[in-house]
Amino acid sequence: MRVVAALLATVLGAGGVPAAAQAVRGAAVLASLPATPGAARDAGAGRWVTLEGAAPSLLQAPASCAARGCPLVVVSHPRGQGPERLRDSPQVQTLAQALLRANFAVLLSSDGGPLSWGSPQGLAEAGAAHAAAVRRFQWSGRTYALGLSMGGLMALRSALPGSPYPVRGVALIDAWTDLELAWGSALSRRLEIEAAYGNAAPPGPDLNPQHLLLRQSPLPLFVISSLEDTTVKAGVNSDRLLPHAQPGVSEFVPVTGPHLGANRFTPAVAQRLAGFFTRLETLEWVPAASGIPSRPVSR
Numbered sequence: 001m002r003v004v005a006a007l008l009a010t011v012l013g014a015g016g017v018p019a020a021a022q023a024v025r026g027a028a029v030l031a032s033l034p035a036t037p038g039a040a041r042d043a044g045a046g047r048w049v050t051l052e053g054a055a056p057s058l059l060q061a062p063a064s065c066a067a068r069g070c071p072l073v074v075v076s077h078p079r080g081q082g083p084e085r086l087r088d089s090p091q092v093q094t095l096a097q098a099l100l101r102a103n104f105a106v107l108l109s110s111d112g113g114p115l116s117w118g119s120p121q122g123l124a125e126a127g128a129a130h131a132a133a134v135r136r137f138q139w140s141g142r143t144y145a146l147g148l149s150m151g152g153l154m155a156l157r158s159a160l161p162g163s164p165y166p167v168r169g170v171a172l173i174d175a176w177t178d179l180e181l182a183w184g185s186a187l188s189r190r191l192e193i194e195a196a197y198g199n200a201a202p203p204g205p206d207l208n209p210q211h212l213l214l215r216q217s218p219l220p221l222f223v224i225s226s227l228e229d230t231t232v233k234a235g236v237n238s239d240r241l242l243p244h245a246q247p248g249v250s251e252f253v254p255v256t257g258p259h260l261g262a263n264r265f266t267p268a269v270a271q272r273l274a275g276f277f278t279r280l281e282t283l284e285w286v287p288a289a290s291g292i293p294s295r296p297v298s299r
Contacts, residue, residue, distance in 0.1 A: 047060065051133060054113075057129040058107070059108075070137060071103075073146055073277065077108070077151050111154050116196050127163070144171070144277050146170075147172050156170055170221055170222070171224075172238055174226065175238055176237055177209055210241070222251045222253075223253065226258070
């Protein structure tokens with residue numbers, strides 16, 4: 001399966017991906033609503049603005065948003081972490097700053113707390129943070145998602161029917177995508193998921209983002225994962241999304257090393273991530289019959 005993923009990564013990423021960017025996989029990696037009129041535009045460039053909620057989130061928008069509307073990237077954090085940890089992480093800030101330079105506002109979402117595991121309550125709180133965020137800058141009406149480790153569940157779930165906001169593309173780094181698999185992987189995770197979902201039973205298919213995606217139209221995906229990751233096994237998580245990634249715009253990027261290793265956060269990878277979202281910005285969007293808010297088509 002991993003060999004197939006590596007072969008198809010070139011095909012899926014062929015739409016506009018420079019040859020130099022494809023080399024990142026090798027030695028380079030080793031290293032729809034407008035903003036409310038009159039709303040405050042205080043997400044200033046170069047600083048993070050706190051959005052109050054049950055668990056605060058953090059927002060930063062580039063200075064360019066004052067002249068033209070900016071899309072928003074919602075970042076969902078790993079297990080046991082939160083927006084402040086992402087803000088203070090030099091590795092995550094490499095990704096965030098690349099997105100800001102590319103004219104994307106960045107929301108470091110609390111997702112309802114450090115152990116929300118993509119739960120309905122966490123999704124509702126992410127929705128509240130999104131609603132607060134888009135009132136703080138000139139929003140273009142378009143949203144994307146980035147999920148790290150546990151945050152992959154929330155990022156993927158936010159792009160599926162029932163989300164409080166439409167998401168037009170998802171990036172995943174060493175991400176959990178199968179909630180039932182996470183539940184059964186360790187007693188500590190099981191107890192956390194049971195607490196987050198308020199249910200001692202295994203989560204059913206209607207709560208599992210991976211299963212939900214299988215019922216929908218293909219989704220634009222940017223996926224980074226490693227076969228050497230023993231925390232989140234790529235073969236049964238992100239690799240299983242490959243048949244459901246939209247061709248022509250999606251990228252699957254195999255890397256080496258352990259879970260959330262430094263080679264996921266290099267400037268080259270950050271540029272490739274920003275390039276994925278930027279390419280989606282250039283596409284036209286049409287309604288999808290499956291219930292997903294929209295899907296991209298080539299002009």
